[in-house]
Amino acid sequence: xxxxxxxxxxxxxxxxxxxxxxxxxxxxxxxxxxxxxxxxxxxxxxxxxxxxxxxxxxxxxxxxxxxxxxxxxxxxxxxxxxxxxxxxxxxxxxxxxxxxxxxxxxxxxxxxxxxxxxxxxxxxxxxxxxxxxxxxxxxxxxxxxxxxxxxxxxxxxxxxxxxxxxxxxxxxxxxxxxxxxxxxxxxxxxxxxxxxxxxxxxxxxxxxxxxxxxxxxxxxxxxxxxxxxxxxxxxxxxxxxxxxxxxxxxxxxxxxx
Amino acid sequence: xxxxxxxxxxxxxxxxxxxxxxxxxxxxxxxxxxxxxxxxxxxxxxxxxxxxxxxxxxxxxxxxxxxxxxxxxxxxxxxxxxxxxxxxxxxxxxxxxxxxxxxxxxxxxxxxxxxxxxxxxxxxxxxxxxxxxxxxxxxxxxxxxxxxxxxxxxxxxxxxxxxxxxxxxxxxxxxxxxxxxxxxxxxxxxxxxxxxxxxxxxxxxxxxxxxxxxxxxxxxxxxxxxxxxxxxxxxxxxxxxxxxxxxxxxxxxxxxxxxxxxxxxxxxxxxxxxxxxxxxxxxxxxxxxxxxxxxxxxxxxxxxxxxxxxxxxxxxxxxxxxxxxxxxxxxxxxxxxxxxxxxxxxxxxxxxxxxxxxxxxxxxxxxxxxxxxxxxxxxxxxxxxxxxxxxxxxxxxxxxxxxxxxxxxxxxxxxxxxxxxxxxxxxxxxxxxxxxxxxxxxxxxxxxxxxxxxxxxxxxxxxxxxxxxxxxxxxxxxxxxxxxxxxxxxxxxxxxxxxxxxxxxxxxxxxxxxxxxxxxxxxxxxxxxxxxxxxxxxxxxxxxxxxxxxxxxxxxxxxxxxxxxxxxxxxxxxxxxxxxxxxxxxxxxxxxxxxxxxxxxxxxxxxxxxxxxxxxxxxxxxxxxxxxxxxxxxxxxxxx
Numbered sequence: 001x002x003x004x005x006x007x008x009x010x011x012x013x014x015x016x017x018x019x020x021x022x023x024x025x026x027x028x029x030x031x032x033x034x035x036x037x038x039x040x041x042x043x044x045x046x047x048x049x050x051x052x053x054x055x056x057x058x059x060x061x062x063x064x065x066x067x068x069x070x071x072x073x074x075x076x077x078x079x080x081x082x083x084x085x086x087x088x089x090x091x092x093x094x095x096x097x098x099x100x101x102x103x104x105x106x107x108x109x110x111x112x113x114x115x116x117x118x119x120x121x122x123x124x125x126x127x128x129x130x131x132x133x134x135x136x137x138x139x140x141x142x143x144x145x146x147x148x149x150x151x152x153x154x155x156x157x158x159x160x161x162x163x164x165x166x167x168x169x170x171x172x173x174x175x176x177x178x179x180x181x182x183x184x185x186x187x188x189x190x191x192x193x194x195x196x197x198x199x200x201x202x203x204x205x206x207x208x209x210x211x212x213x214x215x216x217x218x219x220x221x222x223x224x225x226x227x228x229x230x231x232x233x234x235x236x237x238x239x240x241x242x243x244x245x246x247x248x249x250x251x252x253x254x255x256x257x
Numbered sequence: 258x259x260x261x262x263x264x265x266x267x268x269x270x271x272x273x274x275x276x277x278x279x280x281x282x283x284x285x286x287x288x289x290x291x292x293x294x295x296x297x298x299x300x301x302x303x304x305x306x307x308x309x310x311x312x313x314x315x316x317x318x319x320x321x322x323x324x325x326x327x328x329x330x331x332x333x334x335x336x337x338x339x340x341x342x343x344x345x346x347x348x349x350x351x352x353x354x355x356x357x358x359x360x361x362x363x364x365x366x367x368x369x370x371x372x373x374x375x376x377x378x379x380x381x382x383x384x385x386x387x388x389x390x391x392x393x394x395x396x397x398x399x400x401x402x403x404x405x406x407x408x409x410x411x412x413x414x415x416x417x418x419x420x421x422x423x424x425x426x427x428x429x430x431x432x433x434x435x436x437x438x439x440x441x442x443x444x445x446x447x448x449x450x451x452x453x454x455x456x457x458x459x460x461x462x463x464x465x466x467x468x469x470x471x472x473x474x475x476x477x478x479x480x481x482x483x484x485x486x487x488x489x490x491x492x493x494x495x496x497x498x499x500x501x502x503x504x505x506x507x508x509x510x511x512x513x514x515x516x517x518x519x520x521x522x523x524x525x526x527x528x529x530x531x532x533x534x535x536x537x538x539x540x541x542x543x544x545x546x547x548x549x550x551x552x553x554x555x556x557x558x559x560x561x562x563x564x565x566x567x568x569x570x571x572x573x574x575x576x577x578x579x580x581x582x583x584x585x586x587x588x589x590x591x592x593x594x595x596x597x598x599x600x601x602x603x604x605x606x607x608x609x610x611x612x613x614x615x616x617x618x619x620x621x622x623x624x625x626x627x628x629x630x631x632x633x634x635x636x637x638x639x640x641x642x643x644x645x646x647x648x649x650x651x652x653x654x655x656x657x658x659x660x661x662x663x664x665x666x667x668x669x670x671x672x673x674x675x676x677x678x679x680x681x682x683x684x685x686x687x688x689x690x691x692x693x694x695x696x697x698x699x700x701x702x703x704x705x706x707x708x709x710x711x712x713x714x715x716x717x718x719x720x721x722x723x724x725x726x727x728x729x730x731x732x733x734x735x736x737x738x739x740x741x742x743x744x745x746x747x748x749x750x751x752x753x754x755x756x757x758x759x760x761x762x763x764x765x766x767x768x769x770x771x772x773x774x775x776x777x778x779x780x781x782x783x784x785x786x787x788x789x790x791x792x793x794x795x796x797x798x799x800x801x802x803x804x805x806x807x808x809x810x811x812x813x814x815x816x817x818x819x820x821x822x823x824x825x826x827x828x829x830x831x832x833x834x835x836x837x838x839x840x841x842x843x844x845x846x847x848x849x850x851x852x853x854x855x856x857x858x859x860x861x862x863x864x865x866x867x868x869x870x871x872x873x874x875x876x877x878x879x880x881x882x883x884x885x886x887x888x889x890x891x892x893x894x895x896x897x
Binding site for chain 1: 306309310313324325326327328329331333334343345381383384385386387388389390392393394395396397398399400401417418420423424427430431432434435437438446469498499500532533535536537538540541608638639642643645708709712755757759760801803804808809810811812
């Protein structure tokens with residue numbers, strides 16, 4: 001175990017959604033290279049409390065890269081410099097003594113700042129509520145092996161379903177678009193046999209809910225590069241393809257009932 | 258004066274009880290369901306599935322979570338899988354076998370009726386989750402794949418890579434989201450329960466705190482479900498998420514819900530060892546890794562050579578040696594204690610000599626790198642991120658850590674607590690795992706409670722209440738609870754001492770881990786019970802919470818949670834001291850066989866210990882529910 005010394009942190013502090021924010025500089029004299037980035041912030045907060053100051057507010061929970069609660073732009077990059085890694089999995093061994101580290105909240109109009117480094121990502125939940133599910137009332141399901149799902153299909157669904165809903169894709173996007181998030185959920189459900197009944201209704205509803213809240217995609221690909229779960233840009237292609245088909249295939253007009 | 262606890266197990270043969278219950282349960286007409294409001298606290302597997310199903314049936318549901326989104330609940334972190342008695346592999350599994358494995362795994366300290374129902378319902382869960390689009394692992398022919406887990410000799414575990422909890426929770430979250438979109442559920446996010454309100458002996462609602470504004474408000478309902486998870490964070494370091502806490506269950510306890518078996522806390526054998534003092538949490542490596550990984554330590558104590566320089570003849574594959582028939586898949590409590598003993602004797606590996614090796618070289622040789630990568634790729638990556646070592650070339654280092662709590666709010670067969678109208682589901686209740694939970698059974702229990710049990714038992718409770726008035730939030734009991742909550746949070750802000758809530762939490766955790774962790778002794782527990790009240794009174798005098806109560810204040814939230822952990826910690830130690838036997842995860846050093854296995858005392862301790870709040874956790878009143886075994890035979894567990 002080694003120690004990093006003399007880190008200069010520039011941390012975004014903002015009291016509330018409608019107040020002006022500013023960078024605050026803190027020097028971290030020493031921290032173990034085995035510490036995670038959030039443990040480094042924990043230690044800074046302990047010091048702030050001991051100095052009778054308010055702790056820095058940031059979202060975090062599982063600290064094992066799966067809940068999607070943690071966020072942070074670190075030196076301008078969503079979840080920091082390490083590829084395929086959430087902020088909570090980022091360890092101080094990635095940094096060097098004397099580094100200046102700039103820490104900001106997710107920057108996107110659809111994720112308003114709550115306080116300091118914490119943002120409101122309820123806009124993601126609205127997208128799921130609009131159609132990110134398979135309607136299957138409890139109790140009526142057929143035997144699980146009744147419908148075979150070819151392994152490559154199950155694997156492809158799982159690749160998309162690995163999205164943790166952290167919002168890094170939106171924060172990294174110059175347009176603040178949520179196409180990778182939305183595309184991932186659509187791709188998860190639309191490739192499975194169980195998802196076919198609502199396939200086109202789903203894509204139309206979710207794309208509309210997305211467009212109501214987020215910016216538009218112009219194929220930069222920053223989202224996939226920032227994604228801690230390495231969700232592929234292919235999910236956006238599938239979403240767009242299904243959305244186009246929905247415009248002609250949507251079956252809601254089939255019945256006048 | 259102790260209460261006689263009635264578990265209300267339905268009549269009939271074991272396999273007929275649940276059918277008998279359902280056949281006789283009272284129903285609420287579909288048009289009348291909307292007249293009932295049900296509150297669900299927590300949106301993990303149990304909470305989300307209960308809220309979604311109750312709303313689907315037509316009840317008005319208000320769901321509460323302290324997270325920003327329902328999808329963040331800690332069920333999401335479960336890795337390995339979910340058990341179900343489908344017998345898709347044709348390897349001899351059955352509902353009865355899953356029942357017996359669970360009873361035996363729990364070391365004969367769980368209730369037969371509940372466990373058998375769990376095994377029955379397990380098969381419906383898989384059907385339900387597949388219909389919702391959970392991408393479980395498949396064979397090439399398209400059927401579902403299974404793997405085996407600790408404490409079982411069949412392959413009955415369904416999995417989605419190493420992210421089974423995530424996929425199941427997202428399934429339940431999506432069903433919940435659908436209901437939110439349809440208006441069946443109102444979700445209150447970033448809102449924490451701070452009290453439970455009881456009027457005339459019946460749960461009438463809850464008091465919550467909006468974490469963003471500090472505002473304290475009341476919510477009335479016909480029934481309240483606590484699906485608020487376990488209390489493993491009392492140890493400070495555990496595999497629980499940072500925000501997991503006991504507050505909701507504890508506040509219910511303080512209002513009259515009995516708290517059962519608090520000393521049954523599970524230590525998971527495969528976690529990444531602590532690397533330094535500043536560590537904030539421990540990370541689990543799924544037990545499924547034990548399917549293909551072999552656990553060993555150097556035969557010579559203080560052997561500092563790297564793993565690849567220690568020849569086979571100088572390695573001790575101790576689980577394979579001690580438990581040949583289960584080998585590396587021995588149950589969690591047994592594997593954990595074996596690791597602790599060897600590390601205590603100086604056989605530990607790693608820079609701090611605080612781990613044992615979990616070695617995949619044989620599996621890589623046998624199956625090839627690609628198969629191992631496909632099975633465990635994300636777990637290996639997670640390990641590499643945290644430990645900074647590549648598990649494909651160097652053995653993982655693992656060590657036991659607190660993971661799951663079998664104890665919780667006492668519930669009967671209907672999952673009702675001792676406060677009428679208040680239910681507990683998932684890890685928050687105590688009912689199904691006895692003194693030790695088997696791997697891949699937590700997801701099963703959470704979904705069983707939420708999807709398939711509560712919807713029946715709640716209608717049975719609500720049916721007779723149709724069109725009868727219930728207290729509203731202007732009732733004096735609500736007003737008083739709100740005032741008490743406001744005073745409590747103002748109190749934390751006004752102590753103005755010198756130590757942060759985290760400092761107290763760490764000190765509390767050390768005491769609990771040292772004296773009420775993997776091995777417990779009378780002497781140690783008595784020491785803990787003398788140190789805890791002293792530290793708790795220091796907490797009340799020397800706490801420092803900066804900031805205000807009218808804005809988001811994570812330091813203040815933490816203070817409230819640590820306060821409740823202190824009280825729970827005292828009850829845990831008292832319970833561990835009272836239970837003068839070893840069973841499952843509760844290991845009292847005084848009670849062990851000649852070869853170091855747990856020694857139960859069925860004559861004196863074949864009961865559930867359920868505690869009543871008396872105002873002081875050091876003086877909680879003990880009640881006993883006797884456990885009767887009609888089908889399973891009380892036997893000494895043997896995994897040899």
